[in-house]
Structures are given as structure tokens and as C-alpha cells.
Amino acid sequence: MPLPVEAAVFALIGLLAGALALLVVPEYFPMARGLTVGTALASALLSGLVSRFTLTGDLLLTLAVTVLCTALLTSVLARPDLAAAARRGNHRRRRHAA
Template sequence: MVLETFAFALIGLVVGAGALARFPEYFAGRALTVSTAVVAALLGGRLTGYVLDEGGAVVQFALSALASALLVSVLARPDRVRRGSHRRHA
């Protein structure tokens, strides 16, 4: 149980850091993005563990990463990104 919790936190860190590395202009704060990813991964992993009766570790890890990615995507603000002059103005 302790190792699973550590693995879920690590999954959250990877998802948060990956989102910041791939789309840094979409997120307002680094700490908010990473902490949301970690908390979502922990909650998603624990909830999945309770539903599956601690069986299926691969499914738990996959759903933990999915929950983390979904909640981090809520924080993304692509409408605030400034685009170059290639945008057409009507």
C-alpha cells in the first residue's frame, strides 16, 4: 500500500511535469499544475483500488494517470496563448 501510494505520486509528478514541458504557455502556475496532478493521481489510484478490491495494479496505475491527466487538462488555458501574426483577422 505504501509503495502503491508512492507510485501514484510519481505518476502525478510525471503527468504534471510532462504537461508543463509540452505546453508551458497553457498553465498559469507551475506549483498548481504539479500539485493538482499529484493529488488527482493519488485520489484516482486509491479510489480505483477500493473499487477493484486492490486487484489489478496495472489498471490502477493506468486509471491513476488518466485521472491526473484529465484534471490537469482542466487547468489548461489555451485561449490565453498569444499567437503569431499568422492568424487571419476578419
């Protein structure tokens, strides 16, 4: 498969991974939505190209490695600690000096 076609497939994987992360667990990603989708897109393109040149010839393995790396790198942004604190209602209160 030619490189531009594979790059488009990698970009599609990244966009789907970012959208899926925001749809499934939006409370884990409190930052801007563009950051999550952009990170997923960049990680899919980068990991796809690296795996394409490393695993020459095996398209299914390249796509599997791309999906795995994209999921792992997108999950770096997740903040489950903030989501758990919001559910429990534990908000830190500051004491201001009078």
C-alpha cells in the same frame, strides 16, 4: 502490493504528469507552476486510492485508471484560449473614460 508502495507510485505518476504538462505545452498553463504540479499530484493520489479500492486486485488496471484520471484532471487547468490569443497578438484594449 502494499498501500505505501502503491501511494508512492501514484505520487510519482502525479509528479511526472505535472512535469510533462509543463514541458510539452507550457503556454497552456499560464498560472504558477506549483499549481499545475500540485493538482497533478493530488489528482493522482486521489484517483489512485479510489481506483485501488474499487478495482481490488488488478494492479495494471488501477495504474491505467490513475494515469487517465490524472491527465484529465490536470488538463482542467489548461488555458488554450490565452495561448492562442498570445500567438495572434490579439490583446484586448480598454478605453478609459477621460
